Amino acid sequence: MPSTTFPTAARAQAVRTSRARDADRADLDLIPWLTRLAEPERTRVVADLRVVDVAPGELVCRVGKPVTYWFGVIDGLLKMSNDSAGASGGIPITFTGVPPGGWFGEGTVLKGESYRYNIQALRKSVVAGIPAATFHWLLDRSIGFNRFVMNQLNERLGQFIAAREIDRLTQPDARVARSLAALFHPVLYPGVGEVLRITQQELGYLVGLSRQRVNEALTALQAAGAIRVEYGGVRVLDLERLRAWRV
DNA sequence: TCATTAAATTGTT
């Protein structure tokens, strides 16, 4: 196993807790775009792929750091935020959860800029990544990969528009409902099945509500038959209902 | 594998 440096940012604090390891077969099955690659490409990508365990609170990448990897979530839950760590005061912050199956930062990698977001693990997670060079190499020769990235960019645009709507919502139940619906996006987050593994605490952190209020909201959503609350997670019964939740 | 214990999560005040 190569002892490469990874993830990039916050390595000083990360290297202590994160543990690089080889990707096993189970991990590979959870990378949605990998199945779309033909043989010569697939082999190189698997070789370049890095998989690490990330501890809760650990930063996967930080605003301003140069782009080195394109990341995806194998397991766990990450938080994407555009805050500047208190530098600009307590200004409204947009959070987005990244559940299993989600790959992000392709726009930044494409342009070769520095990261525009902080990506932080909300709980113990498994994160995969390919080097920016490999990403570009794939774009240059795999049509399947290009299709994936294009679709990804398109769907994500819709996500951000939805996120702005959610931010404007004041009703807690609606915020929770729509945020949940976003996390169950089948294209962006194919790793999320019927059940999303997320605690009410984590959901509260993501949506910007107290755990108690989230609990109340979830109870209401469950009573309406849109979801089922389970221990350490939520099962979606009616995704459309969640998306359209008003009050 | 099972029973016991510790930790995590939930529901409620």
Place this chain on the structure above:
DNA sequence: AACAATTTAATGA
């Protein structure tokens, strides 16, 4: 924020 109840994870025989 604090509490009790419940569920899961960890431990060791």
